[in-house]
Amino acid sequence: MEKIFLDGESLSFEAVRAVAFGRPGEPEVLLSERARNQVDKCAKAIERLLERGEIAYGITTGFGALKDKIIPASEAETLQKNIILSHAVGVGKNFDIPTTRAIMLIRANTLARGYSGVRPETLELVLDLLNRGVHPLIPEKGSLGASGDLAPLAHFAALLIGEGNAEYNGEILDANQALKKVNLKPITLKAKEGLALTNGTSVMTAIGLLETLKARRLADLADIAGCLSLEALNGTTLAFDERIHNLRPHPRQIECARRMREILDGSEYVRGFDPSNVQDAYTLRCIPQVHGACRDAIAYAEWLLKIELNSVTDNPLIFNDSDEIEVVSGGNFHGEPLALAFDYLAIALSELCNISERRINRLTDEASNSHVLPAFLTENSGINSGFMIVQYTAAALCSENKILAHPASVDTIPTSANVEDHVSMGLTSALKLRQINENLEYVLALELMTAAQGIDLRKKRIGYDKRLGKGTKPVYEKIRSAIPFVEKDQFMKPLIDRMIELIRSGEI
Known part of the structure; x- marks a missing residue:
């Protein structure tokens, strides 16, 4: 270009x-x-x-x-x-x-x-x-x-x-x-x-567009993180059966289930039907339904931004297609369409964050994962806290997002001596969306490094190296090229920084 x-x-x-x-x-x-x-x-x-x-x-x-x-x-x-x-x-x-x-x-x-x-x-x-x-x-x-x-x-x-x-x-x-x-x-x-x-509306449009592009990338990453967590937790792919999703034909739910089948193709870390454990928890089983619905919000924001990007949002507008010059006052400057879309997307991304944090919790809580993995993903717990506080950070970010997800668009305040008596708060919506996106990026980074730790612990328990899925294997290998298995407690912040860098550089 x-x-x-x-x-x-x-x-x-x-x-x-x-x-x-x-x-x-x-x-x-x-x-x-x-x-x-x-x-x-x-x-x-x-x-x-x-x-x-x-x-x-x-x-x-x-x-x-x-x-x-x-x-x-x-x-x-x-x-x-x-x-x-x-x-x-x-x-x-x-x-x-x-x-x-x-x-x-x-x-x-x-x-x-x-x-x-x-x-x-x-x-x-x-x-x-x-x-x-x-x-x-x-x-x-x-x-x-x-x-x-x-x-x-x-x-x-x-x-x-x-x-x-x-x-x-x-x-x-x-x-x-x-x-x-x-x-x-x-x-x-x-x-x-x-x-x-x-x-x-150029400022709110610019921020919203950049954040929507980022959200699209993070939604893809969330699918991969969910799949790697599912493998670490010995989950099943039965819930992603095409027939199930065709009977509730939300297109992005169907697409998410298809992606998960592709990502997990060939995996030996997932289980088939097990009469002692017939179905997984919602955070694994309902990934297509939740992630797919969040993608609906991204798609709506993209649709709206394509219109706004090539719209005239000035006032008044000058029409002079004939000999007559018309100066017409209107309201194309009003950011309501954008504010509503950004608030909707903010709620959706908060949900992607919530379900990711719950998977982190399941990875670290041996009672929740039926002792597939040791407590807090460390083999010598007590003296080691392992990944305990990783989940705390994820929980803190999710809780911050719940506050930020309150819609700015439901607020208004009259200005200019009550002539401009209804406003959109669209830029506030866009700025909140940006912070939610950043928090989501961190939580997905935490889930990926936590799931990779879980994979290594499963290898140790099984006694040999099973095959990861077609889509999770390269991601796991990229994580391990930058972040080693955590054998015992160590200063964790540099590991998180490396994980974030892998995501922001596009390597994952």
Whole structure:
């Protein structure tokens, strides 16, 4: 992927990921010719509107509750600069560079549709900054999710006018210094441009998209972790029989059961029918039902984000397809669709975390696993605590997720003198989702290293090395290449760090 041409209609998840995590300019992001023409046409319509002295929200009026304050055309530029300066009130730590790059790309893409009134040169400055690796410092907190992500996007837009701070090559610089480093100059915003840059859902979209991509990967990892735990616990694959799942045809449940059959194919660590133990506990037996339902939430978020990624979320919008120029106020900035989707996904990922922690508990509790494995996965318990506190950490993370899973979207608070009287809290939903995802990643890491310990202890009890499943064998071997069997108590934190690195590097 050498170049990405923005047109406001065809930006893909893969392109966002490539730009967010890639080196600046690799791929290079450009404005398509068709988009440039449409953007230019809309900007010229704004010029004509000013010349006519027409009243239009955010162009010749104030903002929010100040919507009825008429602004003369002579002060149009001041109005647009002032919205950036006054709205840049975010607090907290700044977004990391990949998230910031995703925000810049998504904001540029929505403006590229040519309904917002920005000029081509303004949009191309955003892309120049992106391609040259100059990134505005954007605080994480301050957005209500309607009107869009005003405060964080004001920090993004501030860089364009030489205000605020930016990151370049790992160095934090004054905005003007950063621009000078890459031979760029700040611009003077024209009518409507400040509002267009700040009013929209690009921040919550960026975070939600990156976290949804991560959730998809973690869902795959959860299937593998569940399978490795099942082998360590001498579980059965009978519950994954295709006939069972076809009779309750939720597609992702069926797909999960199929994946588990493939992952466990050829395993000698699983049992067939055993009259003394006819079925496993829910955390093993119901993996397809639980994991599949969680994948439904991921799929819904993906479906919604594909729409949002190529939507126009500014207000007001400029329609000038005929000789007549219409400035139409609406509510595409409202983050409710995203907030609901992110809250749903947060609940689902919390459930993936819960069931993983319960499998860790079963691996470490010899009573729960019918003495298939020794207490806390150590052969000399008492003097050794083994993996006892691994389960504590997993439990703590799950309990934190239960608090974070409370939906932000059910909250609202009126703002701007009660003119903006219902908000989505969409960015809050996205930030909670990010933390839940991180906690899930840790819990799955703990389950994988715990299950690998269980496999080794089963080998010792059996007296010989059985064959692992087609999908679990390479994962087990990769774990053991970085993390040894824990013979006796040792400092455990480095083992967890190595396990997390295996996951984050994509080796597992």
